[in-house]
Each structure stands twice: as structure tokens, then as C-alpha cells.
Amino acid sequence: MIYLYLFLEFFKVGLFTIGGGYAMIPLIKEVVLTRGWLSEAEFIDMIGLSEVTPGPIAINMATFIGSQQGGILGATLATLGVVLPAFLIMLLISIILKKFIKKRFVQATLGGMKTVAIALIASSAIILFSDILMPVSYANGNFNISVNLQLIKLFVLIIAGYFLLRIVFKKKISPVFVILMSSVLGIVFNYLA
Amino acid sequence: MYAIISAMKKHRSFKDILVLFLVFLKLGLFSFGGGTTMLTLLHDELVEKRKWIDKDELMEMTAISESTPGPIAINLATYLGYSRGGFLGALFATLGVVLPPFAIMFAISMFFQNLLSYEVVQYAFMGIKCGVVFLLCKVTITLLKGNRKDWIAIIIFSVVTTLMVVFTIFAVSFSAIYFILIGAVLGLLVYGLIPYKKEQKK
Numbered sequence A: 001m002i003y004l005y006l007f008l009e010f011f012k013v014g015l016f017t018i019g020g021g022y023a024m025i026p027l028i029k030e031v032v033l034t035r036g037w038l039s040e041a042e043f044i045d046m047i048g049l050s051e052v053t054p055g056p057i058a059i060n061m062a063t064f065i066g067s068q069q070g071g072i073l074g075a076t077l078a079t080l081g082v083v084l085p086a087f088l089i090m091l092l093i094s095i096i097l098k099k100f101i102k103k104r105f106v107q108a109t110l111g112g113m114k115t116v117a118i119a120l121i122a123s124s125a126i127i128l129f130s131d132i133l134m135p136v137s138y139a140n141g142n143f144n145i146s147v148n149l150q151l152i153k154l155f156v157l158i159i160a161g162y163f164l165l166r167i168v169f170k171k172k173i174s175p176v177f178v179i180l181m182s183s184v185l186g187i188v189f190n191y192l193a
Numbered sequence B: 001m002y003a004i005i006s007a008m009k010k011h012r013s014f015k016d017i018l019v020l021f022l023v024f025l026k027l028g029l030f031s032f033g034g035g036t037t038m039l040t041l042l043h044d045e046l047v048e049k050r051k052w053i054d055k056d057e058l059m060e061m062t063a064i065s066e067s068t069p070g071p072i073a074i075n076l077a078t079y080l081g082y083s084r085g086g087f088l089g090a091l092f093a094t095l096g097v098v099l100p101p102f103a104i105m106f107a108i109s110m111f112f113q114n115l116l117s118y119e120v121v122q123y124a125f126m127g128i129k130c131g132v133v134f135l136l137c138k139v140t141i142t143l144l145k146g147n148r149k150d151w152i153a154i155i156i157f158s159v160v161t162t163l164m165v166v167f168t169i170f171a172v173s174f175s176a177i178y179f180i181l182i183g184a185v186l187g188l189l190v191y192g193l194i195p196y197k198k199e200q201k202k
Helices: A002-016 A021-035 A040-052 A057-100 A104-133 A149-169 A175-192 B002-011 B014-030 B035-049 B055-066 B072-111 B119-146 B151-169 B176-193
Strands: A136-139 A142-145
Touching: A002 A021, A002 A057, A021 A040, A021 A057, A040 A057, A040 B119, A057 B055, A057 B072, A104 A149, A104 B035, A104 B055, A104 B119, A104 B151, A104 B176, A136 B151, A149 A175, A149 B119, A175 B014, A175 B035, A175 B119, B014 B035, B014 B072, B035 B055, B035 B072, B035 B119, B055 B072, B055 B119, B055 B176, B151 B176
Parallel strands: none
Antiparallel strands: A136 A142
């Protein structure tokens, strides 16, 4: 029975959250707490754990909770549940779009949406930049900016590393390599400091 | 099983599907932070290196992924897999992107529930966070350079970016999907009804 619940609850999460990422957290929290699968404190730890592991938060959570509640089968069913709605809906959209994407009005509509998508990426770059390096908060009419000097140093180090590698190898450095390099620099920097 | 294999042979060669699966496996393995990070990886791998799709199509699909249910990484994998290799392409691209986080998280739940208490993990993650910010800034600049530069695009971009940042600072909850819908309507009205110089790029 637990298998059925795992699948259905995570299917619900996958179906009713639009926008992915952090937009999915409130619904996952509700499901997990009402079912008693995790306590509130465990849930917060879980968010931290999902951040340090690759992949969408929803999948990380589904796999972890599924595995705790029902082993490998539970993990598989919970993950399948969270992925299935996105997969099916997107498949349908892909099939439809393939027919109409060249049409003038579709192109015009997508043209407007595209600019918004770029703006959303720009805003998440700005927000993440500020969150990590200099968090800004607003309370009682005051802005508080706390500058995280350690992380700024690390950030500069990573940029320096990137451009150094670019000059040495004389070609583009892939994002995958940047992530690997960043994790190594993070370890080295902290043990030296 | 036989049906799958024969469908594979009929539709696309086995190799194409395998390449699709492996590419998305790699993307799944390095998409720390989910959707947006995945986008920087997709841009590098599919637009610049492999030239499977162009920048515009990637952005259009991102907008659609942000307005459909589920994780953005899954939406993008399904669409790109389908446009490249039909149903099987979609299936294997999605499988590829799900498998690494699934395997890693399963291992963590079995053996390393206290992963976060290791110093070395925290330090590595500090680095990864900074690296991801850097990648995001870089891809934003690339995307902006490639976008259309008419007045409506400039206005949409500045207004949406500013509002999203302001909403975040003041902790106003506002779903990005409304911006995408507004963008869609404006795009349809401005680019669709007012005669627009046909695709300047070609």
C-alpha cells in the first residue's frame, strides 16, 4: 500500500507544481508532513541535502523519501510519480509544437515568451549572486546587506581560475569543468584559510 | 523488449538514441541546483558544441518549461529528446537526466545520511555554489547578446528582471508564470499583428 501512496503523492507533486525548483517545495512539504514521512526538521535537512546533490530538488526528495519508506521499489515509484506528469505533458506539447512551430503567430508568441525566459534567468543570476555573496534583506524599513567576504574571495578565485585555464588551453572551458574546478577550489581554499 | 528494439531500428538508429541518453546522463550528473544550472549546461552542450538546436529554440522551450508542471530539467529533456529522436528519444533523454540524481540520492539514503556533516562536502559545495553563480552570470550575458533588440524586448526584459528581483527582496510571492503569459500576449500582439521585418538573421 505504501508503494501506491508514494507513487500517487509524488505524482500529485509533479502534476500540480508549475515552474519547477523551489516552487515545488511547499507542496512536497505538505505531502511529506501530512503523511508523516519526515519531521519538519528532517525536511529542512533534506532541502540542504538536495542542494548539494545534482538534479532537480523534487527528484532528490522523491528518491530519498521513497527509499526510506519502501526501499528501491519505493524510490523508483516515487521518482516515477514525480517525473511522469512532466514527461507526458511535455511529450504532448512537443508533438503539437512540431506541427505548428513554424507558423507566424506561434513564432510571435514564442518570441515574447523567450524574452521573459531570459529575464527570469537574469533575475535568478542576480538573486543567487546576492544570496550567496551579499544577502540583502528588508525589515522594518531598513535594508540589511551582509557581505560574505570568504565566499567573495572564493568567487574571485574561481573566475581567475577560469580565465587562467582559458588562456593556458586556448579554448572554451565547459561548464562541467567549471563545476568540478569550483568544488576542488572550494576544498583547497577552505583548508588553506 | 523485441518491440522496443525493432521500434528503435525503424525510427532512428540505435546509436542516435544512445548518444542522446549519454549526453543527458552527463547533464543530469552535473546539474547542481536543478533547472537553471541545467540550462547553462544545455546551452554549452547542445547549442554551442553539438548544434542540435539554436539559442532561440532553447529559450522558447525554457519559457514553455517554466509554464508547465514538473521540474524544468525534465521538461527540457523530454522536449529536446523528442525533437531529436521521437518518442524513444524523449524517453531516453528523460531517463538519462533522472538516473544520476536517482542513483546518488538512493546511495545517500542507504549509506550516507549524514553527508552534510562532512567538512569536505560543505567546502566542495561552497565552491560549487560560487561556480554556479559564475556560470549563470556568463550564460545570461551570452543569451542577452543573442536576443532580439527591439524596444518591446528591451522593455519586457528590464521590467521583468527588476520586478523579479524586487519581489524577492520584499518576499512577495508572485509566480513567474504570469510574466510568461504576459510575454506571450505581448509577443503575439506586437510581433504577430504589427508587420515585423521577417527574421533579420537569415
